[in-house]
Amino acid sequence: MRFAGVFATLVLATVVTGTFSVAAVLVLLGVAAAIGLAYGLLVATRQVGRRWSLLLWPVGSCAGISAIDWVAHVAAGLVLGLVVLSFLYIGLSQLPRHGLWFVPFAMLLLYQVADLTPKMAVVRLPIAAVVWIICCEGLASLIRELRVKTVELERLATTDSLTGLLNRTRLDAHLARVGSAGAVVVIDIDHFKPFNDLSGHLAGDQALIHLASALSSGVRPGDAVFRFGGDEFLAILVSASVEDAGAMIERIRDSWSDNPFGLTFSAGVARGGSDAVRAADDLLYRGKRRGRDTVVTDNPDTEIAAAS
Known part of the structure; x- marks a missing residue:
């Protein structure tokens, strides 16, 4: 219902302002498709639990960069840093090794946006992949270790050392x-x-x-x-x-x-x-x-x- 309301508002604004044209229709359809895709992704990720739903942001970032590349190739190169931020976010929100599946897609995106020649790709893609994996896995492993230590410290603080009962x-x-x-x-x-x-x-x-x-x-x-x-x-x-x-x-x-x-x-x-x-x-x-x-x-x- 919210999606229908937003779309109807956009159509009404276009008609009232007199800007109704083929280009306007295409823009409206593009906006509608984007909203529908975002809503569909949100519904899908909610079905698989909160942890997996946190991947919506990095997946959306890379999809957005790819869309920008299709519209304005130069602009896409300026926002490639979002890929690194996406891996940092995955490391902060996911368990170790849960973000490795994201690496091939990010490499393909880098190859597409950066206009790499085959020789350049042989050098730059592995280096980029190593950096991404370090960002992702290093943070995830560190956070998991901190959580384990926190649980252990909490157990020691709340448990009697002799009997194992609560203190x-x-x-x-x-x-x-x-x-x-x-x-x-x-x-x-x-x-x-x-x-x-x-x-x-x-x-x-x-x-x-x-x-x-x-x-x-x-x-x-x-x-x-x-x-x-x-x-x-x-x-x-x-x-x-x-x-x-x-x-x-x-x-x-x-x-x-x-x-x-x-x-x-x-x-x-x-x-x-x-x-x-x-x-x-x-x-x-x-x-x-x-x-x-x-x-x-x-x-x-x-x-x-x-x-x-």
Whole structure:
């Protein structure tokens, strides 16, 4: 509809101004063809994803240079620098080796616009191709390396080095994302300090790793488990009621009770919200005072059942 509107406006302007002629018709048809081609390319590239759609600019640049060469040969030679910019753009927007297919077309364009003789082409085309490939592949490889390093640095900054769980760096962001629609669980290993002192820090580390693995495998894929500090862990269960979260942690507690370290854990389960961590921590220590090795929730019915 937009294309039809633009074309109709151009026709109306031509008729009103009295410039209707064969030349004007040709100009209008040329404009219509250009708009239609651009629209068709845009629609086509959208079908193959954003990364490939970014190639519209370099492809359009080379097509434009070729069109200029057809209309005004001298002018085309003045804008050949756009080819280098196109390869730089490909290097910035594409993965390595994704721009190599563009090299033969650019070489053909250079041969056409620069009026190269066969002897000149033998020298200049390979040199130009090497420069283009360096511009394209060098940038693409550098950007990929930077992305890999960035991901690794982010992982190191947000992950506990011992257990592989998330650390507290992004805890607030996860809590805000869940809001009151989920549940927060604080978990603490019972009598961990005496065990660590008697069995040694290596055994203590192994116990932490063992529980971290049990928690990670016991929750759902969309949930998040953090090492909260020392022998404390925190789990954020997305879209889970307190009852469901309590049942999930109870299953993990029961399955972990036969661990090779002879340890148990206690947990407090609270509704999500701005005060959820403090509430879950209070429930955890309520369970500690009751004798440990238990899961305490803030559900009144559960409290009555546990007390009975």
